[in-house]
Amino acid sequence: MEYNLIVFTIILLIFLISSFLYYCQCQYGLFILSKNxxxxxxxxxxxxxxxxxxxxxxxxxxxxxxxxxxxxxxxxxxxxxxxxxxxxxxxxxxxxxxxxxxxxxxxxxxxxxxxxxxxxxxx
Structure with missing residues (x-):
């Protein structure tokens, strides 16, 4: 049960971080995908x-x-x-x-x- 909780937490963190990066990219054009x-x-x-x-x-x-x-x-x-x-x-x-x-x-x-x-x- 503890293993499933750790995997779920890691997946949730990855999702939250990628969502935050996507938001920043759309709003500010930062990172690799800067707007041309x-x-x-x-x-x-x-x-x-x-x-x-x-x-x-x-x-x-x-x-x-x-x-x-x-x-x-x-x-x-x-x-x-x-x-x-x-x-x-x-x-x-x-x-x-x-x-x-x-x-x-x-x-x-x-x-x-x-x-x-x-x-x-x-x-």
Whole structure:
């Protein structure tokens, strides 16, 4: 009986410690699995007038007509902030898109629409 109690206590301790580590990882991004963050937003420049968004094929100086389909308020807030500040989104592979286009794309696929390289989530 004493052996079963020791085994149960050890299993319970392992569970509690792993739960605590998981909580810390989710909250603070600590340890080995730290969150991969990337700032996608760049200010619109005159150079961007010559470029079209590869997703909607509308010039980057124009705002696309489509509205983002998302139930996540953080994405809507991020998009509104980007539109107000006249920002574009630049991927780690240096491809530039309208914020609404890339945010909507990234809800489906976390790869670059042009070169298919992996993209970190929007923070």
């Amino acid at each position: 963050k990337f700032n996608y937003f760049i200010k619109f420049k005159d150079d961007h007038i010559k470029i079209d968004c590869s997703i909607c094929l509308v010039n980057l100086s124009d705002t696309p007509d489509h509205i983002i389909n998302s139930e996540e308020p953080i994405l809507i807030q991020t998009l509104n902030m980007a539109i107000q500040k006249q920002l574009l989104m630049n991927t780690p592979c240096n491809h530039i898109f309208h914020p609404s286009c890339l945010i909507q794309w990234m809800q489906i696929n976390l790869t670059c629409p042009l070169c298919k390289s992996s993209l970190p989530q929007i923070c």
